[in-house]
Amino acid sequence: MRRAVDVVVVGAGQAGIEAALACARMGVRTACVTLRLDRIGYLPCNCSIGGPAKGHIAREVDALGGQMGVTTDHSLTHTRTVGTSKGPAVQTIRAQVCKSTYPLFMRGVLETQDSLDLYQGTVESLVLDASGAIRAVRVSEGSEVYDLDCRAVVLTTGTFLNGLCHEGSKKTVAARHGDDSVQSLAAFIKDLGIRTKRFKTGTTPRVKLGSLDLSLAQVMPSESEAGPLSFLHDRTFEKRELLPTWQTRTTPSTHEVLRENLDKSAMFSGDIEGVGPRYCPSVEDKVVRFAGKDSHPIFWEIEEWDSDSVYVQGFSSSMPAEVQLEALKTVPGMESVEMLLPGYAVEYDMADPLQLRPSLMSKLLPGLFLAGQINGTSGYEEAAGQGIVAGINAAHFALGLPEVVFPRTQSFIGVMIDDLVTKGVDDPYRMLTARAEHRLLLRHDNADQRLTPLAIELGLATTERAFRLEKKLRTIQSTKEWLSTTFVFESDLAPLKDAPVVRGRASLYELLKRPEINLVDVETLAIRLGFTAQTPERPGPGRYGSTAAAARRQIEIEAIYDGYLAKQCQEAKLAEKLEFMSLPVELDYWSMTGISHESREKLDRLRPSTIGQASRIPGVRPADVALLIGYLRGSVKSA
Ligand SMILES: Cc1cc2nc3c(=O)[nH]c(=O)nc-3n(C[C@H](O)[C@H](O)[C@H](O)COP(=O)(O)OP(=O)(O)OC[C@H]3O[C@@H](n4cnc5c(N)ncnc54)[C@H](O)[C@@H]3O)c2cc1C
Structure with a gap:
């Protein structure tokens, strides 16, 4: 080495x-x-990748x-x-x-x-x-x-720097289970x-699959049409049928158990000084913050193939293990639950x-x-x-x-x-x-x-990745060309049952812009009118990530959002102009007249690299940003 x-x-x-x-x-x-x-x-919390924005x-x-x-x-x-x-x-x-x-x-x-x-x-x-x-x-x-x-x-x-784990009043100097x-x-x-600063995060208990009454929860099957996550793949690689997850809910009794034991929670006893995630609160935090709600969703997610361990999504907790168990037993389907590992919180230094x-x-x-x-x-x-x-x-x-x-x-x-x-x-x-x-x-x-x-x-993309992108772009372009140059006429459509209404003539692309019409509808119509559809092939089962499938999706989205996309593109270009207007590191904000004291103080401390960044600093006023642009362009002079 x-x-x-x-x-x-x-x-x-x-x-x-x-x-x-x-x-x-x-x-x-x-x-x-x-x-x-x-x-x-290692995945210390739930074994899920993706979801809103994270995906x-x-x-x-x-x-x-x-x-x-x-x-x-x-x-x-x-x-x-x-x-x-x-x-x-x-x-x-x-x-x-x-x-x-x-x-x-x-x-x-x-x-x-x-x-x-x-x-x-x-x-x-x-x-x-x-x-x-x-x-x-x-x-x-x-x-x-x-x-x-x-x-x-x-x-x-x-979470390793000065990591400290909490489970009720029990504290362990550790970054997470099994890690110093x-x-x-x-x-x-x-x-x-x-x-x-000190931040905090937490995880949920793991419970035994065999101890859950699955019949009392709503089953959520996997959706194979969701397709692969990687652009490199036509399909995902599981060798057997994907697993389901289940949904159940906390009950007023769950909340009662948690409320009665709040003094034992590491979060509420004052033991934890770190700030926790606003968008992923612990179950005891939810019960306090949303006191008016008498139920929160809980999901059971199997952690591994051939494993009995279930992650209880929605039940992150730093309560003592016995309180977690008592509360879990009040959830439908969990009356006889066996806990494999209690939930816990971890505090750590962030920079x-x-x-x-x-x-x-x-x-x-x-x-x-x-x-x-x-x-x-x-x-x-x-x-x-x-x-x-x-x-x-x-x-x-x-x-x-x-x-x-x-x-x-x-x-x-x-x-x-x-x-x-x-x-x-x-x-x-x-x-x-x-x-x-x-x-x-x-x-x-x-x-x-x-x-x-x-x-x-x-130099980070493989040849295959570059090839797939090129193929997708070529397919989108040629399909859009065909759709935009193939016209249907009012007189041809009038005799057809269930055909879209058109005044004079319309291109197939114009039809696709209508929210009620998708690419399959356009293809069907084209064939009825005697055209040969020049569109990418429809994905077969399990091939939802093929470049043809990806191109089809793009074409539909671009057609439906045509006007909005053009507007956002314009706005983005304008924003980029400001984004790339750089602010020299050595700029002396204190010598600039007209800029408010608060803005100068923040600009001097944070030293943004661009005008775009400066404009997003809380407390820096738009008028001050305009003056800054003036200084950069030389139209406003320093004192
Ligand atoms: C208990 C717990 C619960 C969580 N709950 C959630 C949640 O509910 N939702 C959510 O979105 N995220 C959650 N997370 C956070 C999520 O796991 C992390 O945000 C993500 O995994 C962080 O990845 P990372 O690469 O930054 O660090 P980590 O995955 O923590 O990796 C740190 C790495 O640094 C190494 N390391 C540390 N110090 C040293 C050193 N001095 N020398 C050599 N190696 C070192 C470690 O060995 C490890 O490999 C949770 C994390 C934990 C621990």
Whole structure:
């Protein structure tokens, strides 16, 4: 094994995996150091990838040549499309994966990746040279201590820095079940001047499948039509029928048990100082925050193929184990439940992302990148999205190439990173579709069109990925051409039963713009009128990810949202103009007259890189942004 590389990635959770693979796939010599090789890609909470907005990020990671989507398709146990009632911008996949297959697959990929070495050990600190630049990371493994020389470091330490687990009043110094917490690196980054805060997250109890009365819950079968997560795949790879999940609900008795025992909850007894996730509250938190509700949904999700372990989605808790069990027994179908593992909460140090550049590089120490839960986010997909960006930028730093910044207008990843580095976080950040201004453009089905060209440029896309994108684009173009140049006439349609009403003539594409008409309807009509339909083939069972299926979907969406898409494109272009107007690092905001004191103070402290970022800093007024633009253009002079 080499003891000198270009980039060291600390951690092999979802962020570390994507960072390490991106660097190595870009041809940069990379080392990935993790506390336990047998926990690479470990999923400490539920085994689900995707869901609203998170599915968009997972697809974007895939479109950039990342690993999350491919591994998901190979370890799938259950899948469904979510957001179907809300239109295509919000629709995405929520996939459940096998808790043991997913990490094993990830480990195999990392172990066989060229230019990447894996190390088991604890990174204690960074070693800086006399000029203050990164020279190495110091690693300990048992009694051995050694330096791994490098030029750039990506920290993806998740919940490990000063991790403290809570279950009722029981406290354990640990990052999560079975993983030690890390103190030395936590102290080192504080000494470096990185501001930290305490955040908290939690997980649910795991219960025995055989102890549940499935007949009392609503069964939710898997939907094979949801298709694969990766753009590389026509289909998913399960060898047997996918598993169902079940839905049941808490009852007033559940809430009573929880309310009666609130004083024993780590959250409410004051034992936990860290701030928890606003959008993923614990069950005791829900009972207090939504006191008027007497029921909350609970889902049973089997964690692994051939396993008896069920994840109780919706029941995250840091109550004592006996209270969790008593409360669970009041849920229909759980009267005889056996608990395999109680839920618990974990508090940890996160690093203030306001000290990061949009490339996720530290403003304090060039060459140091931070990604994932350490930046105050929550979730596998958020971690993976930052991981790939940090990996790309660490590789560029090592190669002496410019930063790669992801604009808000082009990806959810860009929205997330911009939110983090511009607005900071007060509680664990989770991606929501509502956070994106241009979400009609940022759909999960077109992530490849938005990001794979960049992946090709960076050397992250395989030939097959590039080929599939090209084929999809060619199909869309030729089909749209045929639809737009094939006309139907009022006189031909009038005699036909159930034909659409047309005044004069209309192209097939114009018909497709009508919400009640889909591509199958257009094809059927064309055939009735004697045309040969020049449209992509309809997907056969199990081939919902084929390029033809993807092209069909795109054509329908683009037709229905034609006007809206054009408007959002225009708005996005305008926003990009501001986005790319850079603000020099050395700008003296205090010498600028006319700008309010609050704006100057915030601009001086946060040092935004662009006008776009400046405009999103809470408290910076639009009038001050206009003045800033004036200063940049030279039409307004400094004092
Ligand atoms: C108990 C629990 C409950 C959660 N609940 C939810 C939830 O409900 N919803 C949700 O969206 N997300 C939840 N999460 C969060 C989700 O798991 C994470 O956001 C995501 O996995 C973070 O990925 P990451 O790559 O940033 O870090 P992690 O997956 O935590 O990986 C950290 C990696 O860093 C390594 N490491 C740490 N320190 C060192 C060091 N000094 N030297 C070498 N290696 C080091 C570790 O070995 C590990 O490989 C939960 C997490 C936990 C632990």
